[in-house]
Amino acid sequence: MKPYLKKIYDWVDERVELQDLVNFMAKKYVPVHRHSIWYYFGGVSLFLFVIQVITGILLLMYYKGSEELAFESIQFIMSKVAFGWLIRSIHSWTANLFIFTTLVHMFSVFFERAYRKPREITWLSGMMMFFLLLGFGFTGYLLPWNELAFFATKVGTEITGAVPVIGKPILEFMRGGDNVTGATLSRLFGFHVAVLPGIFTILLGTHLILVQRQGMSEPHEFKNKPHAEQKTMPFFPNFILRDLTLWLIVLNLLAILAVFFPWELGKKADPFASAPAGIKPEWYFLFMFQSLKYIPAKVFVIDGEVLGILLFGAAGLLWMLVPFWDYKSSRGEQSRFVTYIGLFVVMYIILFTILGWLA
Amino acid sequence: MKRKLFYLGLFCTVIFLPAQSLLADDQCISCHTNTVGDKQSELFKHDIHFKKGISCADCHGGNSKLEDMDAAMNPKEGFIGVPKGDNISKTCAHCHADPEKMKKYGSSLPTNQWESLQSSVHGKLSTTGKEHITQCVTCHDSHGIVSVKNSASPVFPLNVVKTCTKCHANASFMQTYNPAMPVDQLDKYRTSVHGVRNRNGDPKPAQCASCHGSHDIRGIKDVKSSVYATNIPTTCSKCHSNAEYMKQYKIPTDQYEKFARSEHGKALLQKHDVGAPACNDCHGNHGATPPGVESVSKVCGTCHALNADLFSSSPHKKAFDERKLPECETCHSNHEIVAATDKLLGVGSEAVCSRCHQTNQNVKGYAVAKTMRSLIDSLEFMEQNAEMLVNESEQRGMEISEAKFKLRDVRQARLQSRTMVHSFNEQKFHDVVGKGMTAASIVQGEAQASIDEYYFRRKGLGVATLIITIFTISLYLYIRRLERKQNKKVI
Numbered sequence: 001m002k003p004y005l006k007k008i009y010d011w012v013d014e015r016v017e018l019q020d021l022v023n024f025m026a027k028k029y030v031p032v033h034r035h036s037i038w039y040y041f042g043g044v045s046l047f048l049f050v051i052q053v054i055t056g057i058l059l060l061m062y063y064k065g066s067e068e069l070a071f072e073s074i075q076f077i078m079s080k081v082a083f084g085w086l087i088r089s090i091h092s093w094t095a096n097l098f099i100f101t102t103l104v105h106m107f108s109v110f111f112e113r114a115y116r117k118p119r120e121i122t123w124l125s126g127m128m129m130f131f132l133l134l135g136f137g138f139t140g141y142l143l144p145w146n147e148l149a150f151f152a153t154k155v156g157t158e159i160t161g162a163v164p165v166i167g168k169p170i171l172e173f174m175r176g177g178d179n180v181t182g183a184t185l186s187r188l189f190g191f192h193v194a195v196l197p198g199i200f201t202i203l204l205g206t207h208l209i210l211v212q213r214q215g216m217s218e219p220h221e222f223k224n225k226p227h228a229e230q231k232t233m234p235f236f237p238n239f240i241l242r243d244l245t246l247w248l249i250v251l252n253l254l255a256i257l258a259v260f261f262p263w264e265l266g267k268k269a270d271p272f273a274s275a276p277a278g279i280k281p282e283w284y285f286l287f288m289f290q291s292l293k294y295i296p297a298k299v300f301v302i303d304g305e306v307l308g309i310l311l312f313g314a315a316g317l318l319w320m321l322v323p324f325w326d327y328k329s330s331r332g333e334q335s336r337f338v339t340y341i342g343l344f345v346v347m348y349i350i351l352f353t354i355l356g357w358l359a
Numbered sequence: 360m361k362r363k364l365f366y367l368g369l370f371c372t373v374i375f376l377p378a379q380s381l382l383a384d385d386q387c388i389s390c391h392t393n394t395v396g397d398k399q400s401e402l403f404k405h406d407i408h409f410k411k412g413i414s415c416a417d418c419h420g421g422n423s424k425l426e427d428m429d430a431a432m433n434p435k436e437g438f439i440g441v442p443k444g445d446n447i448s449k450t451c452a453h454c455h456a457d458p459e460k461m462k463k464y465g466s467s468l469p470t471n472q473w474e475s476l477q478s479s480v481h482g483k484l485s486t487t488g489k490e491h492i493t494q495c496v497t498c499h500d501s502h503g504i505v506s507v508k509n510s511a512s513p514v515f516p517l518n519v520v521k522t523c524t525k526c527h528a529n530a531s532f533m534q535t536y537n538p539a540m541p542v543d544q545l546d547k548y549r550t551s552v553h554g555v556r557n558r559n560g561d562p563k564p565a566q567c568a569s570c571h572g573s574h575d576i577r578g579i580k581d582v583k584s585s586v587y588a589t590n591i592p593t594t595c596s597k598c599h600s601n602a603e604y605m606k607q608y609k610i611p612t613d614q615y616e617k618f619a620r621s622e623h624g625k626a627l628l629q630k631h632d633v634g635a636p637a638c639n640d641c642h643g644n645h646g647a648t649p650p651g652v653e654s655v656s657k658v659c660g661t662c663h664a665l666n667a668d669l670f671s672s673s674p675h676k677k678a679f680d681e682r683k684l685p686e687c688e689t690c691h692s693n694h695e696i697v698a699a700t701d702k703l704l705g706v707g708s709e710a711v712c713s714r715c716h717q718t719n720q721n722v723k724g725y726a727v728a729k730t731m732r733s734l735i736d737s738l739e740f741m742e743q744n745a746e747m748l749v750n751e752s753e754q755r756g757m758e759i760s761e762a763k764f765k766l767r768d769v770r771q772a773r774l775q776s777r778t779m780v781h782s783f784n785e786q787k788f789h790d791v792v793g794k795g796m797t798a799a800s801i802v803q804g805e806a807q808a809s810i811d812e813y814y815f816r817r818k819g820l821g822v823a824t825l826i827i828t829i830f831t832i833s834l835y836l837y838i839r840r841l842e843r844k845q846n847k848k849v850i
Binding site for chain 1: 756757758759760761809816817819820823824827828830831834835837838841842845
């Protein structure tokens, strides 16, 4: 280390005991095996979160969260603000990539059984963050106040309203009334920039501390290998540098997407206009939306839509609680049943997303 | 001579014998004529129905053969007395809606009148709510009905106007059904060419039924009405396109063809734009008459108000008046009005200005026309260029909505300049075109800047990608070197 850098380091170390952290990171090792690639998706998701925070703050400088000015302010950002188009496009593309990488991260953790004891809380915090992420997507989608966003929010909130007992109060709470109006925009804006980020940051902090504290999860077969064959790499700097390389590639990918496929703004929402034909939610909600279409209007005495929502709710809850019912994995045994469930869920999501896309 | 007298006697016997014989057998007529002496029975003797052998009992019921009045007019004999309300029309329809019966009487009349009347505007319920507004007898009378071709008939072409206006000129009566409906149709009609000729005894010009129909009259807002906006040209052309029918009036019969080819005709007949003018919008409806030379601009000006105002205050007004030229029509024609494109302006072969303004004749106007055309062409070129740049920018995915919105100002200025042509004032025209050119320049500038920005983004991406790639490769090489060192240490 160069003398002047050493001086700065020492100055900080004297006050916050930085060396302890460096020592901790230097001792931390990441297992190297044929599934190591999946470890990087957590880091990429974190990187995308940081991008979202930065671009979101920049957008906040010009965005106006009201019915009259929301659309125009985005228009202004896209056409008049220096690099406004880039910031907005990156924010929108990152939102989608973020959900995608988080999905991949979640499924990789699921198939690797990384949720098993002692990482139940890490899994739970991750799952809660994933649901919050969907909330970010839903609340952020309305903010440009364009035609597509308006009607997608209308349909989305209507589906929420179909939930028995609590559905109607939630719908009114989300909309700020009976209909999607400027009040809805204000509420969702508040959730998007204040409530959700606040909760998300706490969960993310917990998640990261737990990951650092417990280290990377190792697959069953890795543990069973002789000690000499258990390959590892130092978390710092090897893994961090690899992470950084991947982040740079993702950053470049985002720039390419923003330049070649700038996020469109569409037409300003008109509450009195009829909904455009073939309106669909964002791709990450598409499999649920498409599934609801296939459920008959009435199943025995239950409303088809209500049944669908309850089933998805129950499935989500079961998924979240997997560390508590997958005893085999917790005991360190192979659990084919859980693998089959995971495969079924992955195939179901892919199939219904494609069907929804083609519909 | 004797032979002629014989045939005349035979003819009279054949024609009048059934009626005379009926008169002798029909106790209703006999009693009502000789004993009661009422007006109805007297009128009925001249009625076409009486002549066809139809008796009083055929409408009123009862037994016309019985001499005893009480027996003949006994309800047991089917006597119904004077039919009331819808029963009047139903009584008529009993025969007139039955083709077999009508055929028996040798009639070729249509048999759908009752059906048509019911679906017509007159077939609505009256204010009493118990019957239709109009019954057959409202127009045709009850006793003494004669053929429609008979000049005594209330529905003979010369009498139709009087028959219709019994109600339609009665303000207090019409108010009970349609307070918004004018009741001055008759007054207007009498001022029209149709009305004047009708009053002079010519049955051919249009009267109420010619345009509105007879039994199947519908409200003017009903698309099935013969006087609904899009149907008016066809209704007028029934007579006005019939060369044989119009022969004696010595007026052209190609108006419909010309109108159908015109901008007005295309809008009305092809696009079904009911705001576009039909025949009556220029000629009037009940007071239909060709607009005179003086009033053409006033007629056109009802819609093209600004153009008419500008023309009235232009130097052309005086020039046209002196030469007795119809104002708008001189340049734009009348029935066959073509789209007023910029080609009409200037001194080229298609330009109308050059008809009067030449290099050696009305020279000042020639120069103004030439300048105006040059200016409007320049504006059009600039607008096209601006639009092309905006489209190009939009196709490249750039946010250009503001410039696109401003493009409307250019179009607006071009439309205004077309109107301003009618002032024939070069300075005023230049001012309007100038505004358009300024707006077009701004749009062009913004669109071009947007396209430049598009390329800048790509170049920027190229540079960013290069830097990121260098970083990535450097990192990769650094990791390799680092791990090689670490491996050596382990070994």
